[in-house]
Amino acid sequence: MSHPIDVMIYGLGAIGSFYAFILNRSERVRLTVVARSNYDAVCQNVRLFSPLRLFANLVKSPDEASTMDYIICANKAIDQHRVPAVLKPAVDPDRTSIVIIQNGVGNEEVFREQYPRNLIITCVLKDRMDRWQVDEKTDYLLICQTWVGATQTRPGVVNHTKSENLQIGTFPNPHLDQTIATKRLNEFAALLEHGKTRFQICDDIQQKRWEKVVWNAAWNSLTTLTMVDTQTWLHSSPDAEPFTRKLMFEVITIARACGVPLGDDLIDQQMAKIKAMPGIGSSMQVDRKNGRPMEIDAILGFPLQKAKEHGILAPYLESLCVLLRAIDQKLRAAL
Numbered sequence: 556m557s558h559p560i561d562v563m564i565y566g567l568g569a570i571g572s573f574y575a576f577i578l579n580r581s582e583r584v585r586l587t588v589v590a591r592s593n594y595d596a597v598c599q600n601v602r603l604f605s606p607l608r609l610f611a612n613l614v615k616s617p618d619e620a621s622t623m624d625y626i627i628c629a630n631k632a633i634d635q636h637r638v639p640a641v642l643k644p645a646v647d648p649d650r651t652s653i654v655i656i657q658n659g660v661g662n663e664e665v666f667r668e669q670y671p672r673n674l675i676i677t678c679v680l681k682d683r684m685d686r687w688q689v690d691e692k693t694d695y696l697l698i699c700q701t702w703v704g705a706t707q708t709r710p711g712v713v714n715h716t717k718s719e720n721l722q723i724g725t726f727p728n729p730h731l732d733q734t735i736a737t738k739r740l741n742e743f744a745a746l747l748e749h750g751k752t753r754f755q756i757c758d759d760i761q762q763k764r765w766e767k768v769v770w771n772a773a774w775n776s777l778t779t780l781t782m783v784d785t786q787t788w789l790h791s792s793p794d795a796e797p798f799t800r801k802l803m804f805e806v807i808t809i810a811r812a813c814g815v816p817l818g819d820d821l822i823d824q825q826m827a828k829i830k831a832m833p834g835i836g837s838s839m840q841v842d843r844k845n846g847r848p849m850e851i852d853a854i855l856g857f858p859l860q861k862a863k864e865h866g867i868l869a870p871y872l873e874s875l876c877v878l879l880r881a882i883d884q885k886l887r888a889a890l
């Protein structure tokens with residue numbers, strides 16, 4: 556058998572547990588998972604992951620881990636600037652690739668700063684897991700409050716009935732040989748393929764990130780500030796849709812200033828998509844309901860910072876960001 560591949564998943568929530576499950580399908584992967592608040596629950600529920608196989612080395616902190624080939628950051632993009640230092644015990648400057656599976660833009664910057672030689676693989680999740688239908692007849696993978704549809708085909712073998720769709724690509728690194736970067740990206744892609752999850756390798760991954768942030772800046776902030784779903788918001792007044800479009804246009808303008816070529820037609824595309832959907836909330840709205848800090852920096856703060864750097868006025872984005880920060884501060888104070 557080829558050499559083992561050491562993978563650590565940092566942040567064992569919905570996404571972290573799903574990709575732990577996917578990667579665990581490869582015999583080559585030696586998996587370590589870092590669980591925080593759900594550590595005890597995961598200890599008790601580990602058998603639900605795969606009844607006959609202890610799937611991973613479960614730790615409370617990267618301090619307990621050795622250095623890795625891949626570190627997958629599936630934590631919420633909250634206080635991101637603190638994360639690179641926390642990961643240090645698991646990072647080998649010559650070997651470790653850091654994989655970021657998070658919403659937002661600019662998520663890579665703090666890792667690039669602290670680990671200039673390491674490859675960063677940056678990913679965009681196209682669909683939300685919690686909108687999937689769960690079939691009562693199937694088995695489920697349970698890690699804390701998160702459910703993913705899966706089917707047990709024979710004892711010890713659990714197959715997912717639905718999968719995520721991940722877009723992956725590399726974050727530019729002038730200090731790293733392109734051949735090595737491509738080799739590591741392809742090796743990671745092979746693990747996803749072996750895990751039977753849907754993914755695409757994208758050369759324009761930053762464009763994909765910004766396209767998604769146009770969506771998230773609008774729907775996360777509007778549903779969280781109003782605490783209504785998207786349809787209720789859109790029907791709340793004749794001004795709601797033009798308001799949303801102006802906000803999206805600001806983010807698109809900022810993306811272009813950052814060299815990411817988004818077209819104006821993205822607004823029509825995203826408006827058509829949301830109108831065709833039933834009213835939905837957002838992960839940020841759920842975080843507010845649950846009294847948890849929200850991903851404001853990655854979704855609104857970074858675009859706003861870039862607007863200021865480029866001298867672009869973004870009054871809609873700025874207003875929403877400032878209001879959300881006030882809510883976030885209250886949530887954090889209550890923790």
Ligand SMILES: NC(=O)c1ccc[n+]([C@@H]2O[C@H](COP(=O)([O-])OP(=O)(O)OC[C@H]3O[C@@H](n4cnc5c(N)ncnc54)[C@H](OP(=O)(O)O)[C@@H]3O)[C@@H](O)[C@H]2O)c1
Nearest residue numbers: 566567568569570591592629630631633657658680683684
């Ligand atoms: N779920 C989806 O379908 C979906 C879809 C698209 C994109 N995403 C994105 O994927 C990422 C992960 O989302 P999720 O749904 O998996 O979230 P989740 O279920 O809430 O899990 C988040 C995990 O991150 C940990 N965490 C939170 N803040 C952290 C921090 N500052 N440092 C270290 N760990 C931290 C949490 O630990 P504690 O429990 O200890 O707080 C938890 O294990 C987010 O960026 C999200 O926006 C998710």
